[in-house]
Amino acid sequence: MNFAVIGSGGREHALCYKLKQSPKIGNIICIPGNAGTKKIVENIKEDILNFGGIYKIVKKKNIDIVIIGPEQPLVNGLSDYLIERNIRVFGPDKFASQLEGSKSFMKNLCKKNNIPTADFAVFYNFKDASNFIEKNSIPIVVKADGLASGKGVTICYSKKDALKNTKEILEGKFKSSKKVVLEEFLDGEELSYFAVVDENGYRFFGSAQDHKRVGEKDTGPNTGGMGSYSPAPLFTKELEKKIEKKIIEPTLQAMKDLDHPYKGFLYAGLMIKKGEPYLIEYNIRMGDPECQVLMMRLKSDLLEIVDCATKNKTNKLKIEWAEKSSITIVLCANGYPSSYIKNSEIKNLPDLKIDKNNQIFHAGTYEKNNKIYSIGGRVLSITASSKNLKDARQVCFNIIKKINWKDGFFRKDIGWRIIGNK
Numbered sequence: 001m002n003f004a005v006i007g008s009g010g011r012e013h014a015l016c017y018k019l020k021q022s023p024k025i026g027n028i029i030c031i032p033g034n035a036g037t038k039k040i041v042e043n044i045k046e047d048i049l050n051f052g053g054i055y056k057i058v059k060k061k062n063i064d065i066v067i068i069g070p071e072q073p074l075v076n077g078l079s080d081y082l083i084e085r086n087i088r089v090f091g092p093d094k095f096a097s098q099l100e101g102s103k104s105f106m107k108n109l110c111k112k113n114n115i116p117t118a119d120f121a122v123f124y125n126f127k128d129a130s131n132f133i134e135k136n137s138i139p140i141v142v143k144a145d146g147l148a149s150g151k152g153v154t155i156c157y158s159k160k161d162a163l164k165n166t167k168e169i170l171e172g173k174f175k176s177s178k179k180v181v182l183e184e185f186l187d188g189e190e191l192s193y194f195a196v197v198d199e200n201g202y203r204f205f206g207s208a209q210d211h212k213r214v215g216e217k218d219t220g221p222n223t224g225g226m227g228s229y230s231p232a233p234l235f236t237k238e239l240e241k242k243i244e245k246k247i248i249e250p251t252l253q254a255m256k257d258l259d260h261p262y263k264g265f266l267y268a269g270l271m272i273k274k275g276e277p278y279l280i281e282y283n284i285r286m287g288d289p290e291c292q293v294l295m296m297r298l299k300s301d302l303l304e305i306v307d308c309a310t311k312n313k314t315n316k317l318k319i320e321w322a323e324k325s326s327i328t329i330v331l332c333a334n335g336y337p338s339s340y341i342k343n344s345e346i347k348n349l350p351d352l353k354i355d356k357n358n359q360i361f362h363a364g365t366y367e368k369n370n371k372i373y374s375i376g377g378r379v380l381s382i383t384a385s386s387k388n389l390k391d392a393r394q395v396c397f398n399i400i401k402k403i404n405w406k407d408g409f410f411r412k413d414i415g416w417r418i419i420g421n422k
């Protein structure tokens, strides 16, 4: 079978890496891909929001299934566009993509279906929003309604800060958002839960813990994710049952009732408070960098899983995971998540030899004249597996030490809540 993977991050590199291990795989193309995917599959340059261009490539390359990695093309309706043209796609339609694309859509769906989440209110103008902020206690969480590349959420510890962030959002700081969501602050431990979903059922697809803040000990501004590990020790069988019964199943039923059954990877960002799960956000795709650690632990054939799911046979799947811990540390370009350095050569990367149990997944890289350069904020995901998390993290450190790149930085404390600092 031939696959197309849409996107150019570490997540897409990890998906290509795993698909490639399948005995049934034919050709894989990555649109547009990065220097890492170029080494293992065929990269084809195209704007991921140019649906017509993508369709042409998919037809020309006889692609059987398209996996859409990032949220923006899903929110814009790439699934609908390809499905209307008889292409098999793994990813939700435009309507269902509102679960990530509109926080107010997601929150209202929770409210209507008694899905546990933080109390909230949605505002369209500053006057009403500021009245609400004045009446409520702090901390208060201020969220842009639409997509904001992980930067639309601020936890405000003063009313002044809450008013400032609210004003910025309503004045159009994020083009995608004309509304602001104000939310109760939930104090607890975060957990990411993943599922593979089709019209008839779903399967748990791993747990992970992300590190969203740029600085050590979870300080500084939010990023797309600085590192993650899997499995999450917080995740027990009992918690799994609660998450599925109280959050996942009512959501999937609600989407069916709205005549847009959910299909694709579903990622629930949760806060666990006194043993109870609360939904913080839905993502309509795999996480990045969570995908990197999950693909290292996945024993089952990813091709089979996606093939089955696109035929609405997820219920037949038995998904197996290696009994080991995986961790990924993201190497970023200096300056990230603000403006960062670009086009900086990562000198010895093409020659670096590492054990096959570990991987360097590329994100913001490109290749020119056999040399590799950085182009994005998150540049490489150094990923390792071992019997325990501490050993796996040490392997990542050893790999990073070997990489000759003067313009990058990384968090040395990924996993700090359970294994401490280095």
Ligand code: AMP
Binding pocket: 118, 141, 150, 153, 155, 183, 184, 185, 186, 187, 190, 212, 222, 269, 280, 281
């Ligand atoms: P989101 O984009 O909604 O996942 O928010 C980004 C991050 O902000 C989350 O991963 C949490 O760390 C934090 N966050 C969001 N909403 C809340 C909340 N209601 N209470 C506490 N922390 C939150």
Ligand code: GLY
Binding pocket: 150, 210, 224, 225, 283, 286, 287, 288, 289, 290
């Ligand atoms: N790592 C967070 C995300 O993929 O949204």
